[in-house]
Amino acid sequence: MAKLPKKEELLQHKYDVPSDAWMDTPVDIKPGVFCYGAKGKNLEAVGFPNARDWSPSDEDWKLPENWKEIFLQGMADRLSKYRSFRLFMDVCVRCGACADKCHFYMGSGDPKNMPVLRAELLRSVYRRYFTKSGQMFGRLAGARDLTEDVLKELWYYFYQCTECRRCSVFCPYGIDQAEITIMGRELFNLLGLNIDWIAGPVANCYMKGNHVGLEPQTIMSNIEFMLDDIETITGKRIKPSFNRKGAEILFVAPSGDLFADPGIYTCMGYLMLFEQLGLDYTMSTYASEGGNFGFFTSNEMAKRLNAKIYAEARRLGVKWILGGECGHMWRVLNQYMDTWNGPADFLEEPVSPITGTKFTNAKSTKMVHITEFTADLIYHNKLKLDPSRNDHLVVTFHDSCNPSRGMGLLEEPRYIISKVCNNFHEMPEETIREKTLCCGSGSGLNAGENMELRLRGGFPRANAVKYVHDKYGVNVLANVCAVDRVAFPALMDYWVPGVQTMGVHELLGNALVMDGEIERTLNLRSEPLPGKGVESDV
Amino acid sequence: MKIWSSLLVVIILASFAWIGVDFLHLTTLFGIVVPYIAFLIFLLGFIYRVVNWGKSPVPFCIPTTCGQQQSLPWIKQNKIENPSTIWGVVGRMVLEIFLFRSLFRNTKTEKTGNSLAFGSAKWLWFGGLVFHWSMLVVVIRHLRFFLNPVPGFVQGLEMLDSFLQVGVPLLYITDILLVLALTYLFLRRVLIPQIKYISLAADYFPLLLLLGVAVTGILMRYFFKVDLLAVKELTMGLVTFTPTVSAEIGAIFYMHVILVSSLVAYFPWSKLMHAGGIFMSPTRNLANNSRMVRHVNPWNYQVETHSYTEYEDEFRDKMRKVGLPLEKE
Numbered sequence: 060m061a062k063l064p065k066k067e068e069l070l071q072h073k074y075d076v077p078s079d080a081w082m083d084t085p086v087d088i089k090p091g092v093f094c095y096g097a098k099g100k101n102l103e104a105v106g107f108p109n110a111r112d113w114s115p116s117d118e119d120w121k122l123p124e125n126w127k128e129i130f131l132q133g134m135a136d137r138l139s140k141y142r143s144f145r146l147f148m149d150v151c152v153r154c155g156a157c158a159d160k161c162h163f164y165m166g167s168g169d170p171k172n173m174p175v176l177r178a179e180l181l182r183s184v185y186r187r188y189f190t191k192s193g194q195m196f197g198r199l200a201g202a203r204d205l206t207e208d209v210l211k212e213l214w215y216y217f218y219q220c221t222e223c224r225r226c227s228v229f230c231p232y233g234i235d236q237a238e239i240t241i242m243g244r245e246l247f248n249l250l251g252l253n254i255d256w257i258a259g260p261v262a263n264c265y266m267k268g269n270h271v272g273l274e275p276q277t278i279m280s281n282i283e284f285m286l287d288d289i290e291t292i293t294g295k296r297i298k299p300s301f302n303r304k305g306a307e308i309l310f311v312a313p314s315g316d317l318f319a320d321p322g323i324y325t326c327m328g329y330l331m332l333f334e335q336l337g338l339d340y341t342m343s344t345y346a347s348e349g350g351n352f353g354f355f356t357s358n359e360m361a362k363r364l365n366a367k368i369y370a371e372a373r374r375l376g377v378k379w380i381l382g383g384e385c386g387h388m389w390r391v392l393n394q395y396m397d398t399w400n401g402p403a404d405f406l407e408e409p410v411s412p413i414t415g416t417k418f419t420n421a422k423s424t425k426m427v428h429i430t431e432f433t434a435d436l437i438y439h440n441k442l443k444l445d446p447s448r449n450d451h452l453v454v455t456f457h458d459s460c461n462p463s464r465g466m467g468l469l470e471e472p473r474y475i476i477s478k479v480c481n482n483f484h485e486m487p488e489e490t491i492r493e494k495t496l497c498c499g500s501g502s503g504l505n506a507g508e509n510m511e512l513r514l515r516g517g518f519p520r521a522n523a524v525k526y527v528h529d530k531y532g533v534n535v536l537a538n539v540c541a542v543d544r545v546a547f548p549a550l551m552d553y554w555v556p557g558v559q560t561m562g563v564h565e566l567l568g569n570a571l572v573m574d575g576e577i578e579r580t581l582n583l584r585s586e587p588l589p590g591k592g593v594e595s596d597v
Numbered sequence: 598m599k600i601w602s603s604l605l606v607v608i609i610l611a612s613f614a615w616i617g618v619d620f621l622h623l624t625t626l627f628g629i630v631v632p633y634i635a636f637l638i639f640l641l642g643f644i645y646r647v648v649n650w651g652k653s654p655v656p657f658c659i660p661t662t663c664g665q666q667q668s669l670p671w672i673k674q675n676k677i678e679n680p681s682t683i684w685g686v687v688g689r690m691v692l693e694i695f696l697f698r699s700l701f702r703n704t705k706t707e708k709t710g711n712s713l714a715f716g717s718a719k720w721l722w723f724g725g726l727v728f729h730w731s732m733l734v735v736v737i738r739h740l741r742f743f744l745n746p747v748p749g750f751v752q753g754l755e756m757l758d759s760f761l762q763v764g765v766p767l768l769y770i771t772d773i774l775l776v777l778a779l780t781y782l783f784l785r786r787v788l789i790p791q792i793k794y795i796s797l798a799a800d801y802f803p804l805l806l807l808l809g810v811a812v813t814g815i816l817m818r819y820f821f822k823v824d825l826l827a828v829k830e831l832t833m834g835l836v837t838f839t840p841t842v843s844a845e846i847g848a849i850f851y852m853h854v855i856l857v858s859s860l861v862a863y864f865p866w867s868k869l870m871h872a873g874g875i876f877m878s879p880t881r882n883l884a885n886n887s888r889m890v891r892h893v894n895p896w897n898y899q900v901e902t903h904s905y906t907e908y909e910d911e912f913r914d915k916m917r918k919v920g921l922p923l924e925k926e
Contacts, residue, residue, distance in 0.1 A: 070711050076794040106901070140896055142653040143879050149650075150874035153800050155792045156699075156721060159706035165713060175795050192799075192866060199602065201797035227661040231693070231700045231725075232871055233880035235661060265903050266911075275912050279919040302922050344921065345908045358656075359900055366902045374905055394658050397891045420667050420681075424888040435669055465659075467666030467679040467885060474672070489704055489715040493663040493678070519706075522713045 063553070064091075069515060072168030074159065081176060082183070082203055086212035088115055091511030094218055094504065096120075097258035102251055104262035105360065109251030115214070120207070126250050127205055131188055133246045138189065143238045148185045150232050151178065157226035157236070162497045163219050166515030174226035174236040177216050181243055184209065214252055217243040219512060221501035222355070222387075223460035228493050240502070245357045253356060257503035260352040264364050269314035269348035275301075278344050281317050285327050288585055294577035297334045299342060302375070306341035307412060309372045312383030313350040315541035316562070322544045324583040325384060325562025328571075332433065332564065335442070335573045336413055340381065346371035349388040350541060354395075355503040362399040365391060368426075369400045379409035380426040384562050386459035386540035387501065389428060393466045397424040414439040428462075430471040430539060430563060437478050443572040446481050448579060451589040452535045453482040454566070455527050457520065457547075458495035459540035469493075472539050472563045479570035484531040490523040500546035513546065514553055521554030528555050536560050600787065603802035607809045610859050614851040624842040627851045628831055633840075635858035642865025647873050658892035661880040667889075681886045693881055697726055721785070728778035731771040732807075734758060735814075738769070742832040764819065772815055779808050803869055806860050813853035823847045 077084055093115045102110035113121050123129065138145045158173035159165065170176055179201070186193030186202035193202030203209065220240040227235035247253065260270035267274055273281065282299065290296050300306065312329065316322040333340055346367040353360035372380050382392055397403065406425040409418040416435045418427045436442050456476055462468040469492050476483055490496050499516025527533040536547055536558050547560035568583050580591050617623040664675025676685045677692065692698040705718035738755055741747045759767035783804045786796050817823050827846050834840040864870070876882065909916065909924055916923060 066711070070708075072708075074706075074708065074791065076790050081794060139653055140656060142650055142655045142877065143659065145653045146650055146874050146877055146879075149646075150868065150871040150878075152868045152871055153792075153795050153797065154700075154721060154725070155789070155795060156703050158791055158795070160704075165706055165708070170791065170794055173791070173795065179795065199599075199798050201799060224661055227880055228663055229699055229702050231697055232875050233661055233693075233699065233878040235659070235880045238659065238880075268908065274915060275921055276915045276919045279921070302916075304922065344912075344916070345905050363900045363902050366900070367905075370902070370905060392888075393885075394887050397887060398657055398894050398897065401891050416669070419889065420886075421888045423891045426888070431668055434672070438669070438671060464661055464663070467662035467664060467675070468668070469665045470672045471668060487715070494702070519713055525712070 063510060063514070066554070069166075069511070069518070074164075074168050076170050081171065081179075082198070084171075085208060086215050088211065088215050089511075090116065090508075092219065092509055093215060093512075094254035094256050094506045094509045097251065097253035097255045099251075101255060101258040101262040102253060105265050105363070107251065107253070107258075107360075108249060111251055113251070115211075120211070120252070122207070122210075122250060126210070129249050130205060130210070130246050133249045134185070134242075135189070137242050137245065138185075141238075141242065143235065144242050147178070147234045147239055148182055148189075151175065151182070151234055153179075154231065156229050156231065157234075160226050160229050161236075162221075162223070162225070162499055162519045163512070163516045166499070166518040167512075171212075171216050172219055174220075177220060178234070178236055178239050180209075180213050180216055181239060184213075213243060214247055217247070218254055218504065219516075221460070221497050221499065221504055221516065223497040223501060224464040225460070225494070225497065228464060241354075241358075244355060248357050248360075254503065254506070256506035257352050257355050260503070261356055261360060261364070264348050264352060268343075268345045268367065269317070270350060270352055271314050271318045273314060273317060273347065275344035278317055278347055281323070282326075282330075285323055285330065288583070289327055289331060292579065292581045292583065292585065293331070293573055295334070295573060295575060297330055299330055299333070300340070301342050301344055303341035304375050306375065307339040307378050308341075309346070309368075309375060309377040309380045310340045310342050310383070311346055311349045311368055311380060312342070313385035313388055313541035314348045315350070315385075315545055316383055317347065319545070321548065321560055321565070321584075322541055322562065324565040324568070325544065326564075327583050328562065328564030328566075328568030329383060329429065331568045331571055331573060332442075335571060336436070338412065341375060341377070343371045343375070349382050349385050349392070351388060351391045352503050354387060354391050361391065361395065365396055366400045368396070369403055372403070372425075373405050378407040379421075380406070381409075381429055381432060382426055383429055384539040384541065384564060386461040386542055388461075388541075389468065390461035390465035392424065392426050396426065411435055413441050428468060428471065430468065430475055433564070433567065434471045434474045437475060444479055444567075444570045445572050446479050446570050448569050448582070448588055448591065449480045449566055450482065452480060452561075452566070453484065453531055453533045454480045454535040454537050454561075455484055455486050455524065455533045456491070457486075457498070457524075457536055457538045457540075457543060458491050458493075459538060459543055460495060460497050460501060462539060463493055463495050467493075468539070472537070475563050475567060476537055479566045482531075484527050484533055486523040486527050490520070496520040496523060498540075498543050498546040498550065500550075501542055505542055505546050510549070514550065517546065517550040518554060521550055524551070524558055525555045528558055534558055535566075537563055537566060539563050599796065599798040600801045603798050603805050606802065607805045607856070610806075610855055611809060611813065611852045614855040615848045618851045619848045624846075624851070627855060628842045628846075629835065629840040631858045632835060632854060635862040639861040639864055642862075643870075643873060646865050646870050647877070650874065650877050654895045655879045655883070656894035656896065658883050658885075658887035659879050660883045660885045662885050666885060680884050681889065682884055686882060686884050690876070690882060694875060697722055697729075700725060720781075724778050724781040724785075727774050728782060731775040731778060734771040735769075735775060738771075742829055743836045745829075745833055766818060766822075768819075772811070772818075775811050776808070776815070779804060779811060783808065799868055803860070803863070803867060806856060806863070809856045810853065810860060813849055813856060817847070817849045817853055821847050821849045823850045
C-alpha cells in the first residue's frame with residue numbers, strides 16, 4: 060500500500076482548471092490513485108479475452124495488435140445495443156450542473172473527474188469515429204483520435220468513477236455517468252485491461268461462489284465462529300441450515316458479511332433475527348454471494364454470476380428469496396436480475412410467514428430486501444426490542460448509492476433504526492437520500508493500492524459525518540452495504556476518528572430481545588454494554 | 598478560438614444574406630430556397646436522429662430513483678421522483694420537461710479550508726427556464742406569419758407578452774428576456790473557468806446563432822421596421838407551397854431568415870437535439886417497477902455459467918466433511 064499522505068496534503072486542492080485545454084493535458088497515472096492491473100490467470104478463469112499480466116504504471120500495456128479495432132468495434136456494438144449509451148453520447152449540452160456533484164472531483168479537484176469531462180473523454184472518441192461532424196471538423200467539433208495515450212487516460216479516469224449515479228440525479232437529461240463508465244469498462248475488458256481487485260473477486264465468485272473466495276468448509280467455520288460469539292452473548296446456540304432442500308426461504312447475503320469484521324456483526328444480527336422468528340430458511344454455499352463484481356466488468360459477466368441465485372433457489376425448491384444488506388447487490392437485483400435470469404416462475408410471490416404481508420413490490424423478481432422484511436416485522440410488533448442497549452451509540456445513517464439511486468430504499472432502514480436506537484441524527488440534507496455521497500470505494504475500487512483515491516473520494520461523505528460528529532456527538536455510521544462496512548472503518552479512522560461503522564442488522568441484533576436469552580452484558584462485538592451488568596473499564 | 602470562430606460563422610452567415618439580397622438581389626434564393634432546404638433538413642434530420650436512438654433498445658430498467666420506492670403499504674412512496682406506474686413517469690417527465698426539475702436541485706460545492714459546503718445555485722435553472730419559455734412564446738407568436746386567420750391563442754399570447762404597453766410597435770417582454778437569458782448563458786460559459794474549460798465550439802455556436810436570430814429579429818421589429826404585409830405574403834406563400842417574393846423587404850429580414858434557417862438546419866446534428874433526447878432518457882422515462890414487472894431485454898442471450906453440479910464435483914469431499922447435504926454421495 061502506498062504511504063498515506065497527511066490530511067492537510069490531501070486537502071490542498073482547489074477547484075481551479077489548468078490553462079491548457081483538457082485535450083492538451085496528458086494523463087499522469089499516479090500511484091495511490093490507480094488500481095493494479097488484472098492478473099492473467101483471473102481473466103482466464105472466466106474466459107476473458109487478452110488475458111495477461113500487465114501494470115498500469117508501465118509504458119507498455121502489452122495491448123493486442125488490433126486493440127483500436129477491438130475498442131471501436133466494441134463501441135459500435137454497444138451503441139446499437141444500449142439506447143442509454145447512444146443517447147448519453149449525443150445529448151449532453153455541457154451545462155456543468157454535474158461538475159461539482161462527483162465525490163472524486165470534490166476530493167481531488169482534478170477537472171477530469173467532473174462527470175461531464177469524464178464522459179467527454181469518451182465522447183471525443185465517439186465523435187471522431189461515429190459522427191459526421193467529428194469526422195469532418197475534428198478537434199473543432201470536440202473530436203480526437205483514439206491513441207494509446209487517450210486509451211490510458213480513459214482507463215485512468217473510468218477507474219476513478221464508482222458508478223454511484225449522483226451526477227445523474229442533477230443532470231437535466233438524466234445522463235448517467237455510471238452507464239458510460241459501465242460501457243467503458245466493458246471496452247477495457249475486451250482488451251484485458253481490467254483491474255485485479257475486480258478480476259480476482261469475479262474469478263473467485265465464478266468458481267467458489269463468492270467474491271472473497273470462501274470454500275464451503277470455510278463458510279461453515281466462519282459461521283461457527285459467529286455462533287460461538289452469539290452463544291456467549293445471548294446464551295443461545297443457534298443452528299442455521301445450509302444448502303437445505305425444501306426450506307421456505309433462501310437467504311443470500313453479501314459474502315463480506317460472512318468474512319470479516321465489521322460485516323460479521325451484521326451477519327450475526329441476521330442469524331439472531333431468523334432464529335428468534337423460527338424462520339424456515341436456508342443459506343447456500345454455492346450461491347454465497349449477493350454482490351456482483353461482474354457488474355463492474357461486463358453485463359455478460361454480471362449475468363453469469365447472478366445466475367447462481369435463481370439456479371440455487373430452483374435446486375433447493377424454496378418459495379422465495381431474501382437478500383442481505385448490500386448496495387450494488389440491490390441495484391443488480393432490483394434493476395437487472397429478473398431481466399437477465401428470469402422469469403422466476405418457479406418461485407412464489409413473497410409473503411412474510413410471520414406477518415402475512417405480501418411483498419407485492421417484489422412479485423415478479425421474488426426477492427425481498429431484508430430491511431423491507433424487518434421493517435414489516437417491527438411495524439406489526441412481531442419483535443421485542445430494547446433500544447436502550449444502543450444508548451451509548453449516537454447514530455447517523457449513510458444511504459448507499461445504489462439502494463438510494465437505483466432502488467429508492469430510504470425509509471425502510473431508517474424505520475428500523477428508529478426502533479432499535481434512541482439517538483439518531485441525520486447528516487445535512489444535501490448529503491443523504493438521493494443526494495447521498497459515495498463512500499469513494501464502490502464499483503470494485505476498494506483496493507489497498509489506491510487508498511489515496513479512496514480517501515479523497517470518501518472525503519465529502521466523511522465531511523458530512525464530521526459535521527454530525529462535532530454537532531451531536533455521532534459515533535456510529537449505520538449503513539446497508541457490505542462495501543461500506545469494508546470501506547468506512549479506514550475512511551473514518553482517517554477523517555473522523557471515533558466513528559464506528561455498523562450494519563443496520565447489527566444494531567437490530569443488539570436491541571433484539573430473544574426468547575430465553577441471558578441478560579445481555581455484551582454487544583455483538585463482544586464489548587461490554589455500558590450500564591448493563593459489567594461496567595467497562597476501558 | 599472556439600468563441601471567435603463561432604462568432605465568425607454567425608457573421609458570415611448573416612453577411613451572405615445581406616450581400617445576396619442588397620447587392621446580388623437573390624431574394625428567391627434567400628427568401629424561398631434556403632428556408633425550404635433548411636426546414637427539410639430539420640424535419641428529416643430530427644426524425645432520423647430520433648429513429649436512430651429508437652433503434653437501440655433499452656435492455657434494462659435503469660431509472661435513477663430520486664425518492665422513496667413503492668414498498669410496504671405504510672411507507673409513503675414518492676410517486677413522482679420514484680415512479681412505479683406510467684402516470685408517475687408522466688408526472689416526472691412533465692416536471693422535467695416543463696420545469697427542469699433535475700436542474701432545480703443544483704447546488705454549488707464550496708471548499709473552505711478542510712470542509713465542504715453546499716450552497717444554493719438556482720441561476721442556471723432560472724436562466725435556462727427563462728430562455729426556453731421565452732423561446733417557446735416567441736415561436737408561438739411567429740405563428741401569426743404562418744396562419745391565416747391568426748388563431749385566438751396567438752393573439753392572446755401577444756397581448757400578454759406586450760402587456761407593458763411600451764413603445765411602437767409594442768414591446769414584447771419575451772424579446773428582452775430571450776436576449777438576457779442567452780447573454781447570461783453565454784457569459785457563464787465564458788466567465789466561469791470550469792465551464793469554459795469543458796466548453797466546445799459546439800456550445801458557443803448555438804448560443805451566438807440564437808443571439809443573432811434574436812438581435813436581427815428585434816432590429817427588424819423595433820428599428821428597421823420592415824413591411825409586415827410583404828413578409829406575411831412571403832411566409833404564407835411558403836406554407837401554402839406557392840411562394841413568391843413580391844415587394845421589397847429589407848435585408849435585415851433576410852439576415853434573420855438565414856440565421857433561423859441555419860439554426861434549424863444545424864439543430865438535428867447538434868447538442869440541440871437534447872430537445873428530442875430528453876423524452877427518451879431511460880434514467881427518467883422508466884418506472885422503477887422492475888421487481889414487480891419483468892423488463893425484457895430483446896437481445897438477452899444464454900451465457901456460460903458455473904453450475905452447482907460442477908461446484909459440488911469440485912468441493913464434494915470438503916462439503917461432506919462439514920456435513921453439508923450433497924446431490925451425489
